[in-house]
Amino acid sequence: MGAKARAWVNRGLVVLATAAGVGLILRLPAIATVGKLAILATAALIGGIVAFREIPAFDPLGRVHWRLPRRPTRACAITFDDGPSASTLRVVEILGRHQVKATFFVLAANARRHPDLLRMLAEQGHAVAIHGVTHKKIHRDSEASVEREISTAMTELSALGVQPARLYRPPHGLKSRAALRVARKLGYQLWAWSRGIWDTDRPDPEVLVRRATRFACARMVLLLHDGRGDEEHPDIEPMLAALPRILERLCADGFTFLTLDRA
Numbered sequence: 001m002g003a004k005a006r007a008w009v010n011r012g013l014v015v016l017a018t019a020a021g022v023g024l025i026l027r028l029p030a031i032a033t034v035g036k037l038a039i040l041a042t043a044a045l046i047g048g049i050v051a052f053r054e055i056p057a058f059d060p061l062g063r064v065h066w067r068l069p070r071r072p073t074r075a076c077a078i079t080f081d082d083g084p085s086a087s088t089l090r091v092v093e094i095l096g097r098h099q100v101k102a103t104f105f106v107l108a109a110n111a112r113r114h115p116d117l118l119r120m121l122a123e124q125g126h127a128v129a130i131h132g133v134t135h136k137k138i139h140r141d142s143e144a145s146v147e148r149e150i151s152t153a154m155t156e157l158s159a160l161g162v163q164p165a166r167l168y169r170p171p172h173g174l175k176s177r178a179a180l181r182v183a184r185k186l187g188y189q190l191w192a193w194s195r196g197i198w199d200t201d202r203p204d205p206e207v208l209v210r211r212a213t214r215f216a217c218a219r220m221v222l223l224l225h226d227g228r229g230d231e232e233h234p235d236i237e238p239m240l241a242a243l244p245r246i247l248e249r250l251c252a253d254g255f256t257f258l259t260l261d262r263a
């Protein structure tokens, strides 16, 4: 729906809501009923808009990717946001011990701090994708601003020696129609996730293992963090302690691991 059409819909809803108020005050049942329906429609519309923006995987039109396509094997994807950080090296070592390739949605600002780690990710066969330049929320930004964010991140990562995959996950998973339009225009897939375990809250590692594995199912896209937003020295120790056990349990349950650029 274009901006003009949206404006007319909004005006219509305001008129109907006003009619409802008048109908209720003057005790005119027919007008009041129409008005009540209008109020319900308005609430549903506003609820839908808020849900679309605030719930990462929610998109009634299916434009947001959040789980792997169907395939014959029991596959899942491990994804990391907010890196690279000094701890990314330990993440890569753990992944290497389990022969798991993962997808890293990196911030260009963090990649500037750790260009060697960025290149190491690509060299070791992990997928490098875009999370942004910084960790600022983009869901209220204009199309031009979102385009600048993605393009700048792409340019900066390329200058550091890594050509990122055309996969974009906005900070906090907060999206907008503008973000979807830009992603389509630039040829990017917009990715959310199917399982988040709130590792940046730094709970006990056993809690993270339980959250990641208890309801693990085929097509799962697991969200973890090898950084913490724009923090220069993030503490991700609980995730690092949990990661080997998460991978061991998923391997024991017969999962294979895909990177999102090959999904």
Ligand SMILES: [Zn+2]
Binding pocket: 081, 082, 131, 135, 170, 171, 172, 229
């Ligand atoms: Zn993030």
